[in-house]
Amino acid sequence: MEEYWKYSEEMMNFIEKSPTCFHAVACIKEMLLEQGFKELRETDRWNMEGGKGYFVTRNDSSLIAFRLPEQVPFGFHIVASHCDSPSFKLKEFPEMAMENTYVKLNTEKYGGMIMYTWMDRALSVAGRVVVQGKDGLETRLVQMDKETVVIPSVAIHMNRDANKGMEFNPQVDMLPLYGDYLMGDGMLLEQVAEKAGVKREDILGHDLFLYVKERGRFYGENDAFILSPRLDDLQCVYASARAFVDSMPKEYISVCAVFDNEEVGSETKQGADSTFLEDVLWRMGEDLNWSRSEYLRMIAGSFLISADNAHAVHPNHPEKADPTNRPYLNRGIVIKFHGSQKYATDAVSAAKMKMICEKAKVPWQTFANRSDSLGGSTLGNISTAHVSVSSVDIGLPQLAMHSAVETAGVKDTKYAVDAFRVFFSQGVSESCFTE
Numbered sequence: 001m002e003e004y005w006k007y008s009e010e011m012m013n014f015i016e017k018s019p020t021c022f023h024a025v026a027c028i029k030e031m032l033l034e035q036g037f038k039e040l041r042e043t044d045r046w047n048m049e050g051g052k053g054y055f056v057t058r059n060d061s062s063l064i065a066f067r068l069p070e071q072v073p074f075g076f077h078i079v080a081s082h083c084d085s086p087s088f089k090l091k092e093f094p095e096m097a098m099e100n101t102y103v104k105l106n107t108e109k110y111g112g113m114i115m116y117t118w119m120d121r122a123l124s125v126a127g128r129v130v131v132q133g134k135d136g137l138e139t140r141l142v143q144m145d146k147e148t149v150v151i152p153s154v155a156i157h158m159n160r161d162a163n164k165g166m167e168f169n170p171q172v173d174m175l176p177l178y179g180d181y182l183m184g185d186g187m188l189l190e191q192v193a194e195k196a197g198v199k200r201e202d203i204l205g206h207d208l209f210l211y212v213k214e215r216g217r218f219y220g221e222n223d224a225f226i227l228s229p230r231l232d233d234l235q236c237v238y239a240s241a242r243a244f245v246d247s248m249p250k251e252y253i254s255v256c257a258v259f260d261n262e263e264v265g266s267e268t269k270q271g272a273d274s275t276f277l278e279d280v281l282w283r284m285g286e287d288l289n290w291s292r293s294e295y296l297r298m299i300a301g302s303f304l305i306s307a308d309n310a311h312a313v314h315p316n317h318p319e320k321a322d323p324t325n326r327p328y329l330n331r332g333i334v335i336k337f338h339g340s341q342k343y344a345t346d347a348v349s350a351a352k353m354k355m356i357c358e359k360a361k362v363p364w365q366t367f368a369n370r371s372d373s374l375g376g377s378t379l380g381n382i383s384t385a386h387v388s389v390s391s392v393d394i395g396l397p398q399l400a401m402h403s404a405v406e407t408a409g410v411k412d413t414k415y416a417v418d419a420f421r422v423f424f425s426q427g428v429s430e431s432c433f434t435e
Contacts, residue, residue, distance in 0.1 A: 005218070007414040008226055011238040012216035015230050019126035019211035021061040021260045022141055024083040024234060028063055028241050028258060029055070035245045037065060042279070046287045056280060060128060060139055061260035062270035064280045065241075069249040075302035076281060078255040078389070079244070079420055080272065080379045081236040082262035082308060085229075086111030086402050088118070088174065090125070090208040095178070095188055103179035105149060105188065107210065108170065111263030115168045117404040118210075122147035123176060125188065127208035131198050140196040147213050148188075149176035176210060212404050224330060224410055231406040233262070235396050236307035239413055243420030250426040252302070253284065262308070262379060272382040281387060302389045303352060305423065306344060306380030307416070309408075310334035310367045310395030325368040327397040329409030332363030333419055336378075336393040344380030349392035360422040362415045365397070 018024035029039070037053040040046050048054060048068060055065035061083070066076075088107040096104045109115075126143040151174055156162050168174055178188060192208065193200045216228025237258055244256040261271035270276060285295040312329050313321045327334040335350055336343040345353075357364040369375035380393040396416055399407040 001222070001410075004411045004414050005223065007239075007242070007417055008218070008410045010242070011235060011413050012226065012228055014238045015228055015234045016215050018083070018230070018234055019124070019143055019213075020087075020128075020207075020209050021083040021085075022128045022139075022207070023126065023143065024237060025057055025061055025063045025258065026141060028065070028237075029057070031241060031245060032065055037067075037245075046283055048284070048287050058274075058276050059260065059268075059270040062276060063256075063258045064277065065244060065256045066280070066284065067244070067247075067249055067254045069251060069253065071251065073249075073253045073298065074251050075253070075298040075300075076255050076304075076389070077249070077252040077423055077426070078257060078277075078302065078304040079240040079423065080257040080259065080277070080304060080306050080383055081240050082233045082259045082272070082379060083237050084111070084260050084263050085232065085234070086113035086263050088170075088176070088210040090127075090188075090206070090210075094208075096175070097181050100181050102177055103181050104175045105178050107175060109174075110209065112402055114400070114403045115170065115174055116153075116166065117400075118174065118212075119151045119153040121150065121404060122213050123150060123210050124148040124213040125192070125208055126211050127206060129192060129196050129198075129203045129208075130205040131196065131202045132204060137204070140198070142192050142195040142208070144191065144195065149178045149210065151176045214405060218410060226408045226410055226413075227405060228408070229405050231398055231408050232309040232401050233307070233395075235309060235398075235408060235413060236416065239396075239416035240307055240420050243417045244424055246417075247421050247424035249424060252426055254424040255281075257383075259379060266379070266382050272379045273385070275386060277383055278386045299387060299389055303349070303423075304344075304380065304383060304387070304389045304391040305353065305420070306378055306383065306391055306393045307420075308378040308393070308395050309398045309401065310336055311401060312397035312399050312409075314399060320370070320373075322368045322370050325366040327365045327367050329397050329399070329407070330411040331365050331397065331409070332412065332415050333357055334365050334367045334395050334397050336395060337366060337368045338375065338393075341381055342375060342377040343393035344384055344391040345393050349390050352390070353392045353394060356423050357419050360415075360418040362419045367395075 053067040089110045124144045212229040259272045261268045266273040380391045396412040
């Protein structure tokens with residue numbers, strides 16, 4: 001069990017350092033640079049070498065890393081995940097004085113969270129600010145060190161129906177309490193500027209979010225479970241990045257793609273529904289002197305694993321799960337199916353994923369929505385609309401998805417790392433990837 005705890009502990013450290021998508025990308029960049037990867041910029045010419053590793057970012061919130069094999073590659077092996085999580089985003093001019101007494105923050109929803117789980121928790125603020133530097137605009141990350149705000153619920157004495165089901169108005173019920181006006185509190189952006197090392201008037205723009213300032217932890221008998229914010233989808237982000245840096249490709253170009261904005265539909269320049277992945281893959285081919293025909297042949301022989309966490313069977317509501325496709329915590333990677341293709345898995349890609357898991361000695365299980373229940377979509381079908389590559393949608397099983405704090409199994413992190421290592425290192429016979 002020590003190996004399981006080791007990877008999940010490292011994963012929770014990563015999540016703690018990643019309160020926003022910007023911080024998650026910064027953490028991955030640091031990991032890659034320590035391993036000798038070279039950063040490329042989309043505005044520069046690229047000059048790549050076989051056997052070397054590279055990465056490129058877009059908007060500071062999405063990242064694509066890749067490593068070339070020594071020999072001529074057969075195509076791409078891609079794992080895609082997303083680094084954003086449901087939260088509350090601060091609006092411009094966020095401070096709101098209330099009756100010259102309290103200072104609240106004006107926020108709006110980002111993604112589809114379970115709103116009541118954000119109440120009565122120690123929250124803080126993190127994100128990025130844009131300032132005028134010597135050579136133009138500069139982006140600086142900020143993260144408040146202490147608990148900064150709370151969203152207080154209404155006392156049961158004032159709302160006797162609180163336990164009968166509530167509908168929350170995000171402009172009324174979910175605004176966080178920040179300061180005491182009479183005590184001189186109330187200038188959040190001044191604190192943010194201080195963290196960024198600039199003056200308040202130097203901030204020209206900001207993308208700031210609330211986050212749960214709570215470190216993930218083990219719990220349950222024998223510490224079988226993980227309780228942590230942002231497991232969806234930083235658990236898969238960590239697993240793919242860890243496996244990527246630990247693996248050396250043999251016959252395929254390894255690609256680790258981390259996208260922003262999945263929780264709001266991916267329709268941004270840095271989301272999975274952008275040209276980011278397509279642009280990077282094409283520029284790789286261009287630098288390797290591939291013709292358009294050669295590039296398309298490489299794409300046709302490639303494979304993409306879309307890794308975004310999956311719903312486990314709920315212990316109190318097992319009826320919410322499909323009758324026969326029922327994932328559980330600590331039982332392995334979940335292969336996700338959807339008849340209307342909200343998940344990109346088909347018979348061939350599912351078979352490939354099962355063979356990867358078997359080669360890695362990792363258990364797998366399956367998920368499908370109940371036929372009378374709508375589910376969400378993820379990265380696979382969105383990405384393959386731009387890059388026509390065989391794809392499977394998978395995830396790690398979890399409970400309370402989109403809660404402020406979620407639950408997962410301690411074993412499943414290592415299962416994902418092991419499977420992705422096999423995939424990136426081409427440790428499966430070539431016949432597994434030939435249709």
